[in-house]
Amino acid sequence: GIQVEQSPPDLILQEGANSTLRCNFSDSVNNLQWFHQNPWGQLINLFYIPSGTKQNGRLSATTVATERYSLLYISSSQTTDSGVYFCAARDTGRRALTFGSGTRLQVQP
Amino acid sequence: EAGVAQSPRYKIIEKRQSVAFWCNPISGHATLYWYQQILGQGPKLLIQFQNNGVVDDSQLPKDRFSAERLKGVDSTLKIQPAKLEDSAVYLCASSLISRSGSYNEQFFGPGTRLTVL
Numbered sequence: 001g002i003q004v005e006q007s008p009p010d011l012i013l014q015e016g017a018n019s020t021l022r023c024n025f026s027d028s029v030n031n032l033q034w035f036h037q038n039p040w041g042q043l044i045n046l047f048y049i050p051s052g053t054k055q056n057g058r059l060s061a062t063t064v065a066t067e068r069y070s071l072l073y074i075s076s077s078q079t080t081d082s083g084v085y086f087c088a089a090r091d092t093g094r095r096a097l098t099f100g101s102g103t104r105l106q107v108q109p
Numbered sequence: 110e111a112g113v114a115q116s117p118r119y120k121i122i123e124k125r126q127s128v129a130f131w132c133n134p135i136s137g138h139a140t141l142y143w144y145q146q147i148l149g150q151g152p153k154l155l156i157q158f159q160n161n162g163v164v165d166d167s168q169l170p171k172d173r174f175s176a177e178r179l180k181g182v183d184s185t186l187k188i189q190p191a192k193l194e195d196s197a198v199y200l201c202a203s204s205l206i207s208r209s210g211s212y213n214e215q216f217f218g219p220g221t222r223l224t225v226l
Contacts, residue, residue, distance in 0.1 A: 004151075033214060041198055043152075043217040086151055088215075095164055096142055097215060099151030 002027045002091040006100035013077050013107050021072040021103045023087030031090035032063050033097065034072050038083050046072070046085075077107045111135065113218035115201050121224045127189035130221045134182070134203030140164075142215065143176055143186050144200040152200050158184060159206070188223075196225045 003026040013019055025032070034046040047054050047061040049070065054061055058077075063070040074081055084104050088097035114133040122128050134141045140159050144152035155174065157165040160181040169176070173192070178184040188195055198220040205213045 031214070035217075041146075041220050041222065043200065043220075045214065045216060048214040088151070095140070096154040096157050097152075099153070101151050 002029070002089055002098050004087060004089050004098050004100040006085075006087050006103050008103060009101065010104045011106070013105070015077060015079060015107055015109050017077050017107075018073070018075045019077060019105070021074070021085055021087075021105075023070040023072070023089075023100055025068050025070075025087075025089045027068070027091045029065060029068075029089045030092050031097065032070055033088050034061055034070070035086045035088065036081075036083050037086060037102070043086070074105075077105075079107045079109055081105060082107050113201055113203055113216055115199075115218040115221055117221055118219060119222050119224075121226065122191055123226050124193055125190040127187065128191055128223065129185055129187045130199050130201075130223075132184045132186070132201030132218060134184075134201070135216055137205065138203035138216075139181070139206050140204045141178055141184050142202040142204075143184070144202065144217075146198040146200055146220070148197070155186070155199075191223075191225045193225050196223060198222050 005024045007022045035043045049061050049063045051065045058075045060073045084102040086102045088099045142157045143155040146152040156169045156176045158178040176186045200220045201218045202215045204215045
């Protein structure tokens with residue numbers, strides 16, 4: 001099945017800094033999602049982005065399907081951005097999502 | 110629009126006991142998924158339903174885990190008997206199916222945190 005790798009595994013930022021999280025996947029995808037898992041364990045949908053670029057406030061994401069990667073940009077980070085960010089992809093042969101191992105983000109005041 | 114509902118939120122049991130989790134997907138979502146998330150890892154699929162039929166249960170440990178979605182809406186996941194390594198968060202998700210038959214964005218419930226002692 002598809003392999004999903006995320007980098008970096010851990011990231012510590014000062015409040016106000018910008019960051020880029022990367023997600024590489026091993027096969028063609030027809031679904032790619034970014035999630036934020038808050039300290040209570042809830043997976044919050046950030047982007048549904050099998051290709052192209054989307055923006056939502058301070059967050060934006062780009063997926064380059066032909067090169068098999070996706071990027072999540074966080075600008076002007078806030079302490080509430082802390083948590084684990086997951087990338088998940090679905091290849092054309094499978095119906096469920098395969099998750100990466102996540103990027104643990106800590107934003108310090 | 111109400112999200113995916115799960116209960117209970119927390120459960121503590123002893124090994125060899127049985128436990129059941131309940132999920133109510135977003136209204137109108139034909140596809141329902143159960144994922145297991147072990148601490149420090151990403152969620153992994155256990156079973157996927159489309160309406161009341163099983164689409165994929167290749168990763169479900171069938172000697173101890175079972176799941177059903179009898180009326181194509183709510184679903185129950187059961188573990189019997191539980192082992193220590195079953196300690197994890199169990200997440201339910203749902204999605205629409207488009208007219209072309211493709212699967213759309215998945216939405217997750219709050220999860221059930223299971224501790225097996």
